[in-house]
Amino acid sequence: MKALLFEKNGIENLKVSDIQEPTVDEHSVKIKVKMAGVNPIDYFVVNYLQVNPIPHIPGAEIYGEVEKVGSHVKDVKEGDRVVVFNRVFDGSCDMCLSSKEMLCRNGGIMSVITNGGYSEYFVVPSKNAFKIPDEIGDELATSLPVAGLTAYHAIKESGISATDVVTVFGASGNTGQFATQLAKKMGATVIAVSNKQWVKEYGADYVVPYDKAKEEIERITNGKKSDVVINSVGSSVWDLSLQTLGMDGKIVFFGGITGSDVKLNLGQIYGMHAKLIGTTGGSRKDLIELIDLCKNNCKVKIWKTFSLEEGQKALNSLFDKERDGRILLKIS
Ligand SMILES: [Zn+2]
Incomplete structure (x- = not known):
């Protein structure tokens, strides 16, 4: 599959490469990524943060269509439109148990401690995939799991x-x-x-x-x-x-x-x-509430949409003086 990745920090090192598709285990979901948000965190990941693994795929805000589910997955099915709750969390620490998964003591942010979603496919545990109802369009859906969730x-x-x-x-x-x-x-x-x-x-x-x-x-x-x-x-x-x-x-x-x-x-x-x-991010409960709240009457202003190949340009556009709304990557 195609993925936007870097081996060394620095926006000039970002390039599209052909890499092996991730595989699904029994509790995970394979998503065909349709769009991804471009946020300051992605800029920091590419330029400054210590990340894992290397080579590294950035992309913290991910939306797509479920292509395949593991045998134990019940909540989403093939063809569902989903967004990714982008926190790695264990579900068992005191923070997780009080519905603060974004503060998990043994967790972190997907796209920092794992690869992100600037790629054709992305695999997550099913507990991280949240179904988007038909009323919510592609651009708004893409904007809910980071921009919307943080604000909410x-x-x-x-x-x-x-x-x-x-x-x-x-x-x-x-x-x-x-x-x-x-x-x-x-x-x-x-x-x-x-x-x-x-x-x-x-x-x-x-x-x-x-x-x-x-x-x-x-x-x-x-x-x-x-x-x-x-x-x-x-x-x-x-x-x-x-x-x-x-x-x-x-x-x-x-x-x-x-x-x-x-x-x-x-x-x-x-x-x-x-x-x-x-505050930082939000919980899964917040994300569910937000999706419901935005079903009919939220909107998002998009300034520019770039392709995966234009990743460098997309990230640099965050600081464009002319910027007038969101920047997205359209992946498929
Ligand atoms: Zn935890």
């Missing part, structure tokens, strides 16, 4: 309620599009900090530009500012996140495409009674 889990952790004002930084980004839509679904008033007006079509009640975010949010909220700030961007908007947070509010953050190092003033944090909530 973060929103659950923040405990957003219908009376909250929620400010989303990076609202046009991979996770930001979902954070905006899902916060709206929870009934909140959503302020998207973005230079793209189209995020209004994704559930934002207000769209404010970065350079006027502080003043605009104070004006919209009559000085109360945000109950919840969702920072999907990283350090570049950390100070602004704190400046737009109201008394007793929460900042939820994940992802650090603009960097991870920030300066904290503890007095400012405790003086405002602020809660800082870091």
Whole structure:
């Protein structure tokens, strides 16, 4: 089968090769990969992270059609459209037993500690394959197991309620599009900090530009500012996140495409009674809920779709100044 792989870190080392197809055991599922998401994690895997195995196939966000199932697999069948819950987990540690498989003490992320899905076929344990209903199209399905799931889990952790004002930084980004839509679904008033007006079509009640975010949010909220700030961007908007947070509010953050190092003033944090909530990924339960929630009325803005052969270009496009929505790989 064709796979996009590298033997040494560095985007220039990515190339399409012909390798042996993975085989199915009795508890696993062989997926013919249709599309895969391009996310910051894939860029970090290719360029910086220590990965296993070598040569290595990246690709953390995977969607396709089941081609073959092992003899003990009951939940999915041949022909089903599925997405991959991309965490390796043992199912027996204290984290797994409390439905936090993404924090498994003996696990990790597929595409980092195992090969990923930038290939024609991908084999996973059946506990990692989740059926997609007909109502959800290919592009949205591809965007649920990483971008959608990360945003959904973060929103659950923040405990957003219908009376909250929620400010989303990076609202046009991979996770930001979902954070905006899902916060709206929870009934909140959503302020998207973005230079793209189209995020209004994704559930934002207000769209404010970065350079006027502080003043605009104070004006919209009559000085109360945000109950919840969702920072999907990283350090570049950390100070602004704190400046737009109201008394007793929460900042939820994940992802650090603009960097991870920030300066904290503890007095400012405790003086405002602020809660800082870091999140990563989501659980299988979250993914099932998200698929159900998105059955009829979620959407995703795709900017560009590339072929497997254009993998280098696809990953570099993450940082394109003109970028306006998601980047996907169409594999079959
Ligand atoms: Zn575990």
